[in-house]
Amino acid sequence: MSLPRFFRRHRITWKLLSLLAIGVCVLYFYLNGKKFDSIRSIEVTEDVLRFRRARFEKYQNSEGSRSGPGEKGQGLHLQGAEKEKADSLMDKEAFNIIASDKISLERSVKDVRDAKCKSITYPEVLPKASVVIIFHNEAWSPLLRTAHSVVNRSPPEYLHEVILLDDYSDRAGLGEELSKYVAETWPDGIVKVVRTKERSGLIRARLAGARAATGDVLIFLDSHCEAGPGWIEPLLARIKEDRTVVLCPEIDNIDKYTLDYGGTGSYSVGGFWWSLHFAWRPIPDHEHKRRKSPVDPIRIEPILARIQEDRSNVVCPIVDSISDETLEYSGNGGYQPGGFSWSLHFTWEDIPESSLQNREYTDPIRSPTMAGGLFAADRKFFFEIGAYDEGMDVWGGENLEISFRTWMCGGKLEFIPCSRVGHIFRSSHPYTFPGNKDTHGINSMRLAEVWMDGYKRLFYMHRRDLLDQDPGDLTERKQLRERLGCQSFKWYLDNVYPEKFIPDENVAAWGMVRNPASNLCLDTMGKDEKTVFDVGVFSCQGGASANEVFSLSLNDELRREDGCLSTGGNNGDKLSLVHCQAGNKKQQFAHDKEKSIIIHVGSGKCLDVSGVSSGGYPFIKDCNNSDSQKWNFEFYL
């Protein structure tokens, strides 16, 4: 029987059939057009709120008495077969998954906040947070531990929702099983799973999360974090105070081998290398001053007070001890102010509480950049200043982009010392980079092109390989900058990051440092500037290699971005590149352009390459006017 006859027999008309086809098409496009799965939403009634409150209190009350592996944030030291298994999985997971699996998903952590954080009273009414946790093929235990830590340590009044944003994972257990676990564990719907329909990369995944969120404030976390006690209030309170701040918690380190939750110890801020990699840096002096840090100098009353722009103060140095027997000079350890006893003898006292104002420990710390993964922002403000660059793929660069943009377009970036969140810093990425693309490189190129004005030259100096690459369409991002009327990158450097060294500005000379007779140039020989190493010489590359770029600073340093040449005082001493230290005599060099010599100020000796060939090491030697001691910089300012 032919088909038309079949239809006639069963009274199915062509009309009906085409209607059906159209219906199927509409449904198909509707489902496909939606970028993510719909969110399970549950009406938040009084009952639901009571349920959440009770759950939160139950956890809070039991937290102190929990026992088991890894509790109180302790690390696990595996033995025997378990250790072998963990070691063998290290390559794949880039952290100790066996230890993580043994630790409760709801473990307690150390409270590493400064004691003063605990005495702060935050406003009762705070904006509510949507916590967005993005992941691609994350291991089960760190992912769920992140979610549990957020629910267990955020008062329900302030937690609008937790969004687990699955960036198209295909790892076993992260599909149905995860949805089921979430539904059963948090029946009140506080945790939601949202899935992208294609691998989006972490930047577009965060955007998808932000678009799905409906809370007042967005807080992003990586999928291997643990929120610490009291982590959320200081973030929300600061945003309530000023909706234009973008905030980072202090990021504590969860050890990738043992899962030990450790405090960061000292506070740092973010910087960057001109290669557009992120760097941690100590809080700069100007920021200490702005925060009116009482620690440096220490105020030691009642007897002594410090002079600070006030001639009526009498000051003392901290008195170190010199042993009367061995003459060993040693620091006194703790700082102590003086007091007196009523018999009128002098006494050493503890620093009075009143002198240790809270702010050093609790006030926001301004930072030029953020590490990327953990931050909070007013949801609307996040979108107002341009959210993220959707043209960025998989991983890298977005953290500097949002940092530069926030500062340049009217926001501020701050670290909040009282908000602590742990993160497992892994040694590699336990996921693929589709097409094996250098996404950090291309993403950085996009941000350099849009935000760095002429300073992008310093990025390309390190990444000549990218010069012939296509960063993709930048029109929208450039329009955004225009529309928001953002400041220049020079403004950012001058006002936000004044301590950043610019290799070709405000220097005496820069570029290749060349010995004409041998055509050898100072060269890092590809060594990483974050390490200490001896500087070599190599045949001059004619500006083709960033390894040969050195600057003679106005402070007489012969330096790179962060490292200065340093040498002892003896004939034959090599020159090592070490962290620059203002005023260190070993690091001072003078260049006599007429005589073409470079003199090490401390020893009066000259930079020399006699008998050295390409790949060897220059040294200092008594000045003798020979050709092996003649040097020229590529550019003089």
Ligand code: UD2
């Ligand atoms: C740091 C940041 C990270 C990000 C990155 C620069 C911290 C602690 N971490 O690297 O958040 O800013 O620098 O880009 O500051 N992911 C996806 N889809 C992908 C790839 C990754 O969802 O295609 C998720 C991943 O599961 C993780 C997050 O993105 O939750 C960040 O990735 P990471 O942990 O590998 O990055 P990390 O910490 O080395």
Ligand code: MN
């Ligand atoms: Mn991470």
